[in-house]
Amino acid sequence: MNKRLLMVLVIVLLVAQATAVFAAGAKEGAQVQRHAFIFKNTGNPYGDKQMEGFAAGIKEQGFEAITRAPDQPTAEAQIQIIEQLIAQRVASITITGNDFDALQPVLTRAKNQGIKVLSADSAVNPASRLTHINQADSEMIGRTLIQAAFDMAGGSGDIAILSATSQASNQNLWIEWMKKELAENAAKYANLKLVRVAYGDDLRDKSVSETEALLQSFPNLKVIIAPTTVGIAAAGRVITDRKLIGKVKVTGLGLPSEMAEYIENGACPYMFLWNPIDVGYLSAYAAVAATKGSFTGAVGQTFSASRLGNFTVTKASDGGTEVLLGAPFKFEPKNIAMWKTVY
């Protein structure tokens, strides 16, 4: 009896699936353009938010969004998904690449079928993409962090930077921009003194030791800028442990989940990171623009992304082109409760 029930259930499921496939086929007949977004892997809350933003942006423009992610964060798994999407004849594919070069053959095949290919967040090589949607502009990150430190220090006092390793290229670029911001506005920052750049190597124990050394060595330290997830959380922890909340403030780039406690207790008044929803949303508008013919992802071209405003394609450091989302997203006491469970 049970077995028969099971059989019936299986058949019902199969039929349901078949109808779903037919329904999808029917929609294709109705010429609703479909745009696909592929993230690195499933079960990543950060990626889920990107896909959510992408789907919202596509729907707003009256099209259908397909968001996919493989179980494993490998290029092979993404290749399979891209092949399925080629077969489904989607209008565009936006991918956060698991590999810079390995996806080139399959993406070229997609391109030859007339599918527009873009990358977002994590780039694929310039030959495989029209353009890349990048999170935030290095210059803006550097300048924003110094402005935040200026704000938190009340305009004067010692500030220090706690970075990842001394060789980390992202962090070094941001630090360079921080120094440039200080130098270019010397009058504004006359009383703000960058006393040291320390390196916590993205290790918890070393970041804690370096933070403690900063606190011991510079009694007038007002703000620690940590443009790295492990560093900023370690600094937040030390400030909380040593009951220095309010005296020394922490800001920088961090994960909302890691920083929730320190933003809520005041050790870190606010910090930044890119907003994954906006990365997805901007990608959606770039993808649709690419299917409209005139947009080819060349430097200087512009498109509108509705609530985010207008964007211009710029030259990327890897030789291709990119679109920069812009200023990093600010996480503060009033929005951290919502974000801490997201990523």
Next chain:
Amino acid sequence: MAARKFVLNENLRELGLLMFIIALSAGVQARNPVFLTVSNLTSLFTNTAILAILAVGMTLVLITRGIDLSIGATIAFAGMVSSLTVAAYPTISPALSLLQGTLIGAFIGSIIGLLVARFNVLPIIATLGLMNIVRGLTFMVSGGKWVSSYQMSTGFKAIATGKTLGLNNLVVIAILVYALAWYFMNHTRTGRRIYAVGSNPEAAAISGIPKKRLVFLAYALMGALAGLAGVLWVAKFASAQGDTAMGYELQVIAACILGGVSISGGVGRLSGLILGTVLLGILNNALPLINVSPFWQMGIQGITVLAAVLTNVMVKRNTDRNALRRRAI
């Protein structure tokens, strides 16, 4: 007996190490006067406590002529499981969390102990294998996600930040571990036999010492301490991630070597171990204080360890020669 004055023995070595620590401290103090303040020394000892606890376990393993490369992974796994448990059941008592981590570590250590003692797998191979397996397990149980501060209960985090009798809990736990280890290694038959197994396995076997059981015990104890350290680690940093304590085993082995524990087995004393751990702790604390460039920090640590190894070799050569000389008479 007259020759003994000139022999570089263990006591003299430890005296030398102590002098070096004093000289180093004086030098750092001259460069940055905050070094010898109560607040800095408190953070120095708090930050060194976990290293010190692990060094005890590693000493036991090294004495049996073994090595354990898996402890970084064990720290991560025990820390991850205990923090996931706390995230799911915030009311769980901190003591239970510590017990949970210790048991997980003891289990992993027992597997290594079985592989090494029962199946004669080389310690470096067995622990390298377990290192990868346990690290992988850590990623699997967490799904690659981190457990963050806000998910941990206040009681859990207080394991590392709270105080008992005016001392930070981590330091208190380290002192307890040392007291127990001192009694175990110097005043129990099992403890003394572990030395016998390491210094002369053949003689130990002939005299009926159960070598396999003792080697198993050393790895199980190391695992238990690593599991305990895992809970302390995530409580201290209020964050558990898949790559927690990656490569930390090398720091621990370095502390042991600085303390005069011999990689070739049979030799190692807690007094030396304390000095070795403190020296490494001072280096970690003081180099940032006197603003040594990050490139030099690693180099200085390496040179110090190398100097310690050379001294160890000289000590061993001298004691061996001394023993031979006595035999000739």
